[in-house]
Amino acid sequence: MNTEQVKTAFPTERDCMLFLIKKRELKTGSCAACGCMASDLKCYEERSCFVCCCNHFIYPRKDTIFENSKLPLQKWFLGIAYFNQHQKVTGQALSDFLDINYKSAYYMIQKLRKNNLQDFFQ
Ligand SMILES: [Zn+2]
DSSP states (O other), X not given: OOHHHHHHHOOSHHHHHHHHHHHTTTTTXXXXXXXXXXXXXXXXXXXXXXXXXXXXXXXXXXXXXXXXXOXXXXXXXXXXXXXXXXXXXXXXXXXXXXXXXXXXXHHHHHHHHHSOOTTTTO
């Protein structure tokens, strides 16, 4: 997926969060505890979690490279797509592209170099 496709596929934080849980907890598309559909879960973007009607909490960032980051997931997803296209990207270039500060961009590149995310969107 290129950066334009990421923008189209993940227009909101919630879309990114749903993608993450569908990759992991909700591979079947529903809550493991009660069977509710992932799309019916209540989304708390500011806490970066979903809550099901059965009171099951799901944290999409848990145990991922996004866990300790305050950046919106859409920035991360765009960063991943950009990095996959431009492996030699500098912190300054990524900072400009994502409109985030240099420190965050540099941190992101370190994470992306350590983790192979070529297949992230598949
Ligand atoms: Zn549930």
